[in-house]
Amino acid sequence: MRMTVVDWGLLGFLSILWAGTFFFTSIAVGELPPLTVVFLRVSIAALALLIYLGIRGITLPKNRQVWKAFLTMGILNNVIPFSLFFWAQTTIPGGLASIANAATPVFSIAVAHYMLADEKFTANKFFGVVLALIGVGFLFGEEVSSGASVAIS
Template identity: 25%
Template structure:
């Protein structure tokens, strides 16, 4: 199987897993403050991934020592992506709503294409521009444009920051994947993000309580930690390792489609013709860019 096909599968799965994240995080944030939830999410994910990393290393033998520049790159990825971007995402979602969060952060692929041009020297081709336009149009059709920016101005602004910083993460993960495994990148970057989040979490708990009034909260935290963090972060990083970052970014658009579908399936939200029309535009954008000839 071609690397690009495996990469496409990994990226599609990651975006799909994130599809239900906004609904889950919006519910859990009513009981647990943002930085504390991010910290819980990372401690669960790190323990889960580090256990797997140790098992893989034991089976494969002693790994080579990482250079200082590799550690610095992992710190940067953990800071800009897993600390800043995810914190912005949670805070922005809490101040606005899940619908707005899903729409605004769907701008991430456009930022990835731009950053990939300057950091990775990937060309901005006509095919990428057309694909990004079609997929963006599809997202707008699926979710709609009624995001109440006036009512949720600060939340919306923070969510834009989440989109920009996640794009930076994606580009630098591609840089790191040239020397490190996706499992190592994900595990150690999450560890550094955990360390960076700890002071904010301790400060936040001085004025906010944590309430476990329902088993759904526990399940929500476990989903965010194991599924949408450990699992999806690894799949996203693996997919970017196998594909051009500008092309791989288009798979991010599956997130709002899956989120809308899960809203219909689990929350009895209605799916109208816009869902299917917009979904067709998104699929068309991904197909156009995925079937271009590789290097």
């Protein structure tokens, strides 16, 4: 399937929203404790999703196993990463945090190779991971060498 102009526009809009969160997080963690900001972010997102489901007429599942999976995914994909990134942004700039975050999908591909039977490395995936790590390393090196300081308090 080929991406249309609308698809590219939506991807660009999503990229701006995603990157903008690091800027706003830097401001928020300057005023509030990191875990409070995480709680607010996750709660607002959950409320938005509940409203969306209500508008679409979709009901929440009642199966306990499904909720256990939701809880596990929420902790692993939202609470832990956001807590770590927001805590880190109390000592590093948002730009540096966003560059570090860029490595997340790269490491996900590597972890999936070992954790999931249907996500094995292919030559294309390997080349993509290497290229992405080089790109992130280049950006990380540029951010650090441009004078970004890391203060440990």
